[in-house]
Each structure stands twice: as structure tokens, then as C-alpha cells.
Amino acid sequence: MTTTDTTSVHTRAASLLSFDDVEMTFPDGTVALHSVNLDLKRGEFVTVVGPSGCGKSTLLRIASGLETPSHGEVALATDRIGYVFQDATLLPWRTTRRNVELLAELHGEAKDRRAAAAQETIDLVGLTGFEDHLPRQLSGGMRMRASLARSLTLDPEVFLFDEPFGALDEITRERLNDEVLRLFTEKKFAGLFITHSVSEAVYLSTRVIVMSGRPGKFVAEFDVPFDMPRDPEIRFTPEFAELVGEVSHALREAH
Amino acid sequence: MATDEATTTSAVADDTAGTGAATSDNPATASAAPAATKARKKGQSRWLTWGPPLGIAALLVAAAYIANAALGDRSFLLPAPHAVLSKLWDPSSAPDIWTAMWRTTVVSLTGLAIAMVIGVSWAIIMNQTKWMERALFPYAVMLQAIPILAITPLIGFWFGYDFTARVVVCVIIALFPMVSNTLFGLQSVERGMRELFQLQGASRGTVLRKLELPAAMPAIFAGMRISAGLSVVGAIVGEFFFQRGTPGIGSLINKYSARLLSEELFASVLVASLLGVAIFLFFGWLGKRAVGKWYDFG
Numbered sequence: 006m007t008t009t010d011t012t013s014v015h016t017r018a019a020s021l022l023s024f025d026d027v028e029m030t031f032p033d034g035t036v037a038l039h040s041v042n043l044d045l046k047r048g049e050f051v052t053v054v055g056p057s058g059c060g061k062s063t064l065l066r067i068a069s070g071l072e073t074p075s076h077g078e079v080a081l082a083t084d085r086i087g088y089v090f091q092d093a094t095l096l097p098w099r100t101t102r103r104n105v106e107l108l109a110e111l112h113g114e115a116k117d118r119r120a121a122a123a124q125e126t127i128d129l130v131g132l133t134g135f136e137d138h139l140p141r142q143l144s145g146g147m148r149m150r151a152s153l154a155r156s157l158t159l160d161p162e163v164f165l166f167d168e169p170f171g172a173l174d175e176i177t178r179e180r181l182n183d184e185v186l187r188l189f190t191e192k193k194f195a196g197l198f199i200t201h202s203v204s205e206a207v208y209l210s211t212r213v214i215v216m217s218g219r220p221g222k223f224v225a226e227f228d229v230p231f232d233m234p235r236d237p238e239i240r241f242t243p244e245f246a247e248l249v250g251e252v253s254h255a256l257r258e259a260h
Numbered sequence: 261m262a263t264d265e266a267t268t269t270s271a272v273a274d275d276t277a278g279t280g281a282a283t284s285d286n287p288a289t290a291s292a293a294p295a296a297t298k299a300r301k302k303g304q305s306r307w308l309t310w311g312p313p314l315g316i317a318a319l320l321v322a323a324a325y326i327a328n329a330a331l332g333d334r335s336f337l338l339p340a341p342h343a344v345l346s347k348l349w350d351p352s353s354a355p356d357i358w359t360a361m362w363r364t365t366v367v368s369l370t371g372l373a374i375a376m377v378i379g380v381s382w383a384i385i386m387n388q389t390k391w392m393e394r395a396l397f398p399y400a401v402m403l404q405a406i407p408i409l410a411i412t413p414l415i416g417f418w419f420g421y422d423f424t425a426r427v428v429v430c431v432i433i434a435l436f437p438m439v440s441n442t443l444f445g446l447q448s449v450e451r452g453m454r455e456l457f458q459l460q461g462a463s464r465g466t467v468l469r470k471l472e473l474p475a476a477m478p479a480i481f482a483g484m485r486i487s488a489g490l491s492v493v494g495a496i497v498g499e500f501f502f503q504r505g506t507p508g509i510g511s512l513i514n515k516y517s518a519r520l521l522s523e524e525l526f527a528s529v530l531v532a533s534l535l536g537v538a539i540f541l542f543f544g545w546l547g548k549r550a551v552g553k554w555y556d557f558g
Contacts, residue, residue, distance in 0.1 A: 069459055070459070071455055071458065071459065086459070088456075088459055090452045090455070090456070091452070092450075092452055094450065094452040094453050094456050096453065096471070096474070096475075097554045097555070098474050098475075098477075098551070098553075098554045098555075107456075107470075108460055110470075111457065111460040111461075111462050111466065111470075112460065139553060139554050140554075141554060
């Protein structure tokens with residue numbers, strides 16, 4: 006295992022995920038992505054905002070290997086990838102516990118080890134006491150928490166979020182944003198988050214990228230200067246509002 | 261006092277149903293529906309479930325008596341319901357009918373079991389690749405389209421005129437719902453869930469075992485219930501044609517109609533219908549037990 010050790014030493018400072026001139030053209034001719042370059046390092050939380058249908062999700066699908074780009078290179082320096090889908094995608098016949106255990110189970114881990122790991126992440130996302138509930142007995146927000154817990158069992162180095170909170174109400178969404186930030190400061194993964202909410206993007210990220218409509222390409226990039234861990238009150242400061250305004254402007258121009 | 265308490269709890273229950281204890285995101289609030297309302301609602305719904313069909317049954321029985329009286333000396337065409345029922349314990353006919361009923365049950369359950377195994381396997385094979393589905397599905401449809409009465413003589417010809425041939429008729433008639441329902445169930449899995457497995461590099465077999473088959477269970481049980489009813493039909497058709505071996509209900513129906521024993525004939529038809537209903541209800545109950553926790557099986 007010396008080879009993997011050396012690579013991880015090398016990649017510590019380098020990027021965990023990088024896109025080099027990536028293009029995606031679908032068989033029907035639509036160009037979803039056009040010359041995309043991206044470097045994602047440990048401790049970075051990058052959010053991509055863009056109009057719907059601009060290829061944001063395609064970006065994640067390529068990053069995770071669900072899709073192969075038609076041109077360009079994607080390099081991933083880890084195999085510990087968390088992927089949070091738009092829906093919670095919990096198996097309806099499994100309890101919270103068994104759902105959270107699923108990924109470890111698919112990797113053939115021993116029963117007691119995966120049970121311990123599942124309990125840990127269930128506690129971490131605040132679902133303690135709901136281990137034996139079925140998904141239908143949980144609210145939308147709780148299902149999303151369970152979905153987060155499931156990804157966390159892999160202890161991901163790269164965490165991909167595909168508009169995970171889009172279907173939730175404002176309050177639940179804000180609460181889960183805080184949850185994600187807490188996990189980020191605790192676990193120090195590299196996050197790539199897709200959303201169409203500008204304030205969510207600014208609140209969560211160290212860097213916000215604006216994407217244009219079809220063909221999707223990166224048109225603007227903003228560094229977010231606020232410290233981590235972030236105070237939820239930051240959302241009500243003029244500096245925050247100003248940055249949200251700038252990003253919104255760029256987004257409107259990109260449309 | 262007790263009723264007062266029940267009303268208050270029901271008010272609370274309605275309230276929580278509106279705002280939804282489980283729909284709030286706060287994991288601290290769990291919901292437990294008050295038992296009192298549950299019981300009352302259950303009593304109400306039981307009346308709503310059983311009342312109307314029982315009413316229709318009463319009307320039909322009354323109509324049978326009226327018709328029986330109106331027919332006069334041709335009343336054998338529609339015997340009085342109590343005369344039909346009495347054949348079910350009359351020592352001259354009851355042993356024959358109940359033995360036949362048992363025989364029919366064995367034939368149809370055997371046929372159903374075989375149809376289930378073949379049907380589910382067939383669907384799993386078709387689910388593997390698109391071209392297998394394209395190659396095999398037309399034959400499932402064809403099986404469905406074959407008029408069973410047209411090939412029944414052929415089945416007797418090939419398999420003898422006994423138990424095996426009767427079971428084969430059952431299998432043919434009960435197979436299609438198993439195939440089509442299982443296939444539909446296997447393919448009903450959401451894309452996101454498939455991708456979840458794909459991202460972990462899960463093998464085809466793992467996806468089948470841990471994702472597709474569990475997801476297909478509601479559809480499989482629904483298919484089972486339909487097939488169960490059909491397999492009773494198959495057993496009776498088989499017995500009607502294949503007279504060798506222990507007689508089943510179909511054999512009795514054949515015999516009684518030939519001898520114009522109308523009370524016995526009606527009693528046999530009644531028993532056959534009851535068998536169909538009982539099997540249908542049993543598989544409904546089984547499905548509810550198996551998947552009712554996470555799926556509204558009804």
C-alpha cells in the first residue's frame with residue numbers, strides 16, 4: 006500500500022478533484038458543459054450556481070464517474086467520495102439504521118463495524134432515536150439528514166452535493182446548511198455543492214462559481230472571505246448582502 | 261368520562277395530522293397516534309368496508325328466492341339458496357364436494373407455486389438486458405393471448421388426463437400476471453437509487469438482491485393475488501376436461517350438470533367461488549404483511 010501512501014502525501018497540498026478543459030456533449034447534440042476547469046482542494050467548499058438546466062448536475066455526475074466527459078480530463082485523488090442526491094434516495098423498506106449502513110454493506114464490511122459506523126453518523130446528523138423509523142415516517146428534512154449520514158459513513162474526502170435541499174422549506178434548508186457547515190469544519194472534506202440559491206451558495210462556501218446557461222461554462226468566480234466556522238448571524242450583515250448581490254448580478258448577466 | 265377523553269385525544273390527533281408531527285424537521289417530536297381515535301376510525305371503516313357488499317349479497321339472495329318462486333315447476337333452474345346451502349352438509353353430497361374442494365385447492369396452489377417460480381425467474385432474466393426483454397416478452401404476451409380452452413385438449417394429450425395436466429393448465433393461465441408484474445416491479449426502481457448502487461460499484465447480482473427484488477415485492481404480491489384467482493379458474497377448467505384421478509370441483513360441476521342435479525351444481529359453483537375469494541384474500545393479507553409497513557398494499 007506504499008503507492009497510495011505516497012499519492013496521498015503528494016495530493017495533500019494539491020487538488021483532490023480537478024477538471025481540465027472538460028466538455029460534455031450529449032448524443033442528441035446538446036452541449037451541457039463547455040471547457041470547464043476546476044481545482045478542488047481539501048478544506049475548500051466550492052458552490053456552483055447557475056440557471057436550471059445549465060449542466061450543473063452534469064458536473065457532479067462527471068466528477069463522481071456516473072458520466073464520462075466527451076472531452077477533457079477529470080482527476081480524482083481519492084476513492085472516498087460522498088454523493089448526496091437531489092432526493093434522499095433512501096430505500097423505503099429499510100429503517101434509518103439499515104439505510105445508513107447500506108454503503109458499508111455494499112463494500113462488504115462486517116456487521117458490527119458497519120453498525121457502529123452507522124450509529125456514529127446517525128448521532129452526528131441528529132437522528133438519534135429515529136434509527137428504527139422507516140423513511141415514510143420521517144419528514145423531508147429528516148430524510149435528508151439520513152441521506153447525509155449514509156454518505157458520511159464512507160468518511161468522504163470529496164463530498165458532492167447535487168441541490169440536496171432544493172425541495173425543502175426555507176427553515177429546514179437553513180438548519181441543514183448549518184449542519185453541512187458543522188460537518189465541513191469537523192471533517193475537513195473538500196465540498197462541491199450545486200444549488201440555484203445564491204444566499205445558500207454564499208453562506209456555505211469558501212468559493213462561489215457562477216455558471217451560464219447552455220452551453221454551461223464558468224463565467225465568474227467569487228472568494229467568500231468569511232471565517233469558518235460561520236456564525237449563522239452572518240447572513241444578516243451588509244457584507245453578506247453585498248456579496249449575494251454581486252453573485253446575483255453575475256448570474257443574471259450569465260443567463 | 262371515557263368518551264370525553266376520547267374526543268379530546270381525537271381533536272389532538274386531527275391537529276397533528278394537519279400539521280404533521282413527522283413532517284416537522286425537529287427530530288425531537290415523534291408521533292404516536294392516540295389509540296382511542298384509531299379504534300373508533302377502525303370501527304367506522306369496518307362498517308364502511310363490509311356494509312355495502314353485504315347489502316348487495318342480501319339483495320341477491322332475496323332476488324334468488326323471488327326468481328325461484330316465480331319459476332314454479334321449473335324452479336330447478338335456480339334452486340332456493342337454503343336448499344343449495346344444505347347440500348354442503350347433506351351426507352349424500354357433502355363428502356364429495358369437500359373432497360373435491362380440497363383436490364382443487366391442491367391443484368391450484370401447486371400450479372400457482374410453479375407459475376410464481378417460473379414467472380419471477382422469467383422476469384428476472386428479461387430484466388438483465390434490453391435484448392432479452394425484447395426477445396422474451398412477446399412470448400409472455402402470447403401465453404396470455406392463447407385461449408386456454410383451445411389448448412386444453414392438447415395439454416391432456418401431452419401430459420395425461422390427471423393431476424399433471426390440471427396443474428399445467430393452472431400454470432399457463434396464472435403465469436402472465438407473475439411475469440408482467442415482476443418485470444414492472446424490477447424496472448420501477450428510481451434512477452437515483454440505481455446510481456447510488458452504481459457509485460459503490462455494486463455488481464448486477466447485488467443490485468438485484470438488495471435493490472430491485474425488494475423494490476419489486478409490492479408488484480410481485482399484487483401479481484400473486486391476480487394469479488391466485490386465475491389458478492383456481494385453471495384448476496377447474498383442467499378438472500372439467502381431465503376426468504382421470506380424484507375428482508375436483510370442476511369434475512363435480514361437469515357431473516352434476518350432466519345429471520341435472522341443480523342444487524348440487526349450485527353448491528359446487530358456490531364452493532368454487534369461495535375458494536377463489538379465499539385465495540385472493542389470503543394473498544392480499546400475505547402481501548400486506550410482507551410489504552404493508554413501507555408500501556400501501558391494497
